[in-house]
Amino acid sequence: MTETRWHQVSCGCGFVTAAPVPDDVPDAPHYGPNLAALGVYLLVYQHVPVQRCAELIRDVTGADVSTGWVSSLLPRAARLVEASNLLTTALLVFADVVHADETCANVAGVKTWLHVACTDKLTLFTLAPRSKIGADAAGVLPNVTGTLVHDALWLYRGFPAASHQLCCAHVIRELTWCDERFAAELWPAQIRWAIAEMIKVADRARTEGLDHVPPEWLRRWQVYYDSGVQVGLGHHPVDPTSVAQSKQTNLLLRLRDERADYLRFTTDLAVPATNNQAERDLRPIKTQLKISGCHAAEAGAKNWLAIRSYLVTALKHGLGALDAVRSAILGDPWMPPLTIPA
Secondary structure, X not given: OOOOOOOEEEOOOOXXXXXXXXXXXXXXXXXXXXXXXXXXXXXXXXXXXXXXXXXXXXXXXXXXXOHHHHHXXXXXXXXXXXXXXXXXXXXXXXXXXXXXXXXXXXXXXXXXXXXXEEOOOOEEEEEOXXXXXHHHOOOOHHHOOOEEEEOOOHHHXXXXXXXXEEOHHHHHHHHHHXXXXXXXXXXXXXXHHHHHHHHHHHHHHHHOOOOOOOHHHHHHHHHHHHHHHHXXXXXXXXXXXXXXXXXXXXXXXXXXXXXXXXXXXXXXXXXXXXXXXXXXXXXXXXXXXXXXXXEOOHHHHHHHHHHHHHHHHHHHOOOOHHHHHHHHHOOOOXXXXXXXXX
């Protein structure tokens, strides 16, 4: 820290003589990288609102920072992590398995959508509409040639270059709803049971170091799956007089027509059965909204998400959040390691 003092003296005639201010002294108080890193860390990683962040810094460090200074940290930090996020984007494109999901947020009082594309080592958040164009916005999903793990939302079906794994956790929840709604019918519980057992079988194959699931381990559960769908459609057949079908009929048709995408995890052990990775990455976004409320402007939300992308990716590689922020503030942002996809 450099402290500069210059004095003024006033003559009895009223003339004021002042020491010249050095050219390298800023007009306003200038805080160093450690304090700036702390501010960004509190805002983005600990979800502290701007006003409380300024108060916390003052109480803990004695620096009487303004809310304006705290707010100015995010645009600066977002620019500094841009190169790291660009590399993350490129690495996601070449990943064998990519998870995708979205959630709603409030930006300037308007319902907005946050998208995530991630792996167990990479995370990228994007603010975009809930549409295929919005899912394209980060530049990841249109270029993925591996397996895309997602729920059955229509906007993810428009990426033919990728294989697809539909989230089994989502469909199990749908089957539970059907089980509760149609308690006298056995098909929802049967299909749910079959999927759960196939997940266990795939986990067992991984644990035993196998490169595939032996067909005999799956045959019984595949029969239960297929027969459950057939029986379900017997209870809830397609209505030929209507374009719109019931929720349970649409679910059964999806389980029948997209069977290979629901069960891809049984033929490729590198593919997980659920989209839990994307949901885990999105969960802190909801925490932010509960603690700090909505973002006041779209630009601020995008800056926050850019820094969050950088931090989550760094954390997945074992780096501490505050250390990662400090590296960026010092002009040397952490970069995800370059790896060649298997």
